[in-house]
Amino acid sequence: MKRLKDAVDRVDLNRFRFWLQLAMFALLVYGGYLAVDLGSRLPMFSCGFNEEGRAGVCYLLPLQHQLSRPWPQLFGIAGVSVLTGFGVFFLWFIVLNKGWCGYVCPLGTIQDWITALRRRLGARYSRYTQGQFRQLSRIKYLLLALMVLIPLGIGGGWFSRDMGTPFCLICPGRMILPMFTGDFSQFTIDFSSKTALVMTALGMGITGLFLAGAFVKKRFFCFFCPMSALHYLISKPALLKLKKDGDKCTRCGDCYTVCDMEIKEIADDIKTRDIMMDDCILCLKCVAACPEPGALKANFASVTFFESTEAGFIKRSQKGIGLEQPEH
Amino acid sequence: MSRIAHRFVPALLALLATGLALAQGEGGEPLAGVRGGPVSAGDYAGRRPSEGARPEASWQKRAAEGTKPEEAIRDGGGTGMRSGGVLWLADTPPMRGEASRGRRGGGMGGMSMGGEHGGPPMKRLWLRAGADPQKAPFAHQEADASVETLLVHPLGKPEGEPLPSPAEGHTGLAFAMPAQGFYRVYVTTRKLEGDTLNVSVAKTEVGNFGHGGDEEEQKRAITAPRVLENAAIEIVRERQDKEGPFSQISSGMDQSFIVLQKGLPAANARVRLVSHAGWVKEMTSDEQGRVSFQIIRDYFPPWDEFQKRFKANYLVIAEVAADESGNHNDQPYTRVRYQATLAGNYSPSPNDYRSYAWGLGVGLLAVLFSGVAVYLYRRRRLKPFQEVRFDEKA
Known part of the structure; x- marks a missing residue:
């Protein structure tokens, strides 16, 4: 398992x-x-x-x-x-x-x-x-x-x-x-x-x-x-949830950088546990981009099925796929 | 981004307003002709309908005009109705006033939702006599004719149930439609004239569907059998490809019908289709009893009165003569003339009022305008390279 x-x-x-x-x-x-x-x-x-x-x-x-x-x-x-x-x-x-x-x-x-x-x-x-x-x-x-x-x-x-x-x-x-x-x-x-x-x-x-x-x-x-x-108005009882553990967040901003919807709270808000905002599309790219173990999680019916891990972050970084860097 | 939006949204609105003004100015009158394929709304510019418009060479404008004496019998003489003319079932009463003003569609002709006491919807039909779908008057029964009215309920017996005739002095038939599906009404009239028995079957098919209804039930209703096995003669409209419960025939479409006698195809039957404006086309059914017509475009109101949901009536008349002998009301006959009618509705074709050129033009302009706006916005924000030199001596 x-x-x-x-x-x-x-x-x-x-x-x-x-x-x-x-x-x-x-x-x-x-x-x-x-x-x-x-x-x-x-x-x-x-x-x-x-x-x-x-x-x-x-x-x-x-x-x-x-x-x-x-x-x-x-x-x-x-x-x-x-x-x-x-x-x-x-x-x-x-x-x-x-x-x-x-x-x-x-x-x-x-x-x-x-x-x-x-x-x-x-x-x-x-x-x-x-x-x-x-x-x-x-x-x-x-x-x-x-x-x-x-x-x-x-x-x-x-x-x-x-x-x-x-x-x-x-x-x-x-x-x-x-x-x-x-x-x-x-x-x-x-x-x-x-x-x-x-x-x-x-x-x-x-x-x-x-x-x-x-x-x-x-x-x-x-x-x-x-x-x-x-x-968003009826999302409270939904089974799929995006959770954030603010204690583990270092506010590095990687999650905000990859967010297609530019939701700043995903990086800045370290108090809210249910971090899904109204513009969120639950693509979970933020979870994939987070280097802090357990800081971001995707739960289905309270069971975590996908969470940020250091190993996952490194593997995805090495493949160099999708983790877009900001262009200035 | 929003600064860009602030700039080009008013411009887009101005563009739309210009399009509206142009449409008002140019699209004053619809095109009179029918041939030549799809016509876009932009094609209407500056044209007026000609008085003598002929939708198709083989169509004849006959129904609305006086019937020739030799056609009097053929057009329904001897059908058992005092008003004369072919008998047919309509969901609208005869039109009064200006002939060109038809009924606006979208609603349900002759239908009252909720019934009289808040029950199922009620449908009202009128038996009319004459081949003009707009002005044919009410038919009144003659004393020596026998009339039988049947209602085939979508969930009822396939052979139908008798429907009470209208009370004396009334011309309408009314029935409740508690279930989803197609209801068929047959009014069969028999009358003896000399040695000829005239059998007339006026039929109509009424759909009762709700948008929130059971979709499986709707699918079953579409594919359910629609033939009355013991009907002396009847016309069945063939469904269009992918026809749904809310589909409508529109002008320009091909529509085929099958003429049946006792459920079997009637070959070589004379079949006429009369359009809303009275244009008539006559054909002969093939071995399968099938005949196909193109529904012509004959709705030409002034453009500001155009209604895309306008429901025009068509009338199909099929006739078959047979050397059959027998007795009717203890009177012998040696010949039977069968006549079947079926009425229906059709709407203007979307090609009459929709324009691809304008649609693609507006879309393309929006793409170009917003693309150029983004490009200029980005260019303006580019800061030119500036070399910074430090004066080491200072």
């Missing part, structure tokens, strides 16, 4: 993550061709607009559909289906917590691939200042609130039905993920009404920003993702 644990602690995390992400991407984007159907309550962007290949549907799509029902229905018997839908989503979510973002989400995987391309081309990446970081971190909560309120407003007759699923209309996943199965039909502007025109144009504009932004900034879109905000 100890040998197995040592092997896991010394794992080449980046390589493991690359192959797992690739497998998950293939499953979720092409699994539909093999009749795989994981339902429509998945806690990441397996896009429902990828009608041919999807192996499941992102929960945000049915959620917005359900919330846009006329109020007498929504607050009547149909409200039960909203609750049951959320229950299924929650059951999926608690297994991996925000690991869904770091290991499974196809849109996150695409951003990691664009980052790898940028690295190969030798372009340097951008970082936010702490002030910018704090401001940007709020946007996802704003989008989450709008994503709930606008469909409710549609159900109440305040907004046009053309706004339908407002977040999906502006989500780059709607355009990019179907593209992988040869469906380019979402790369259009809808001229049928002013609302549709503005929303689809906004969607295409954001898709352009996504592609350019992901090239210069790691996990660019994840800062604005309302699914990430929803995850």
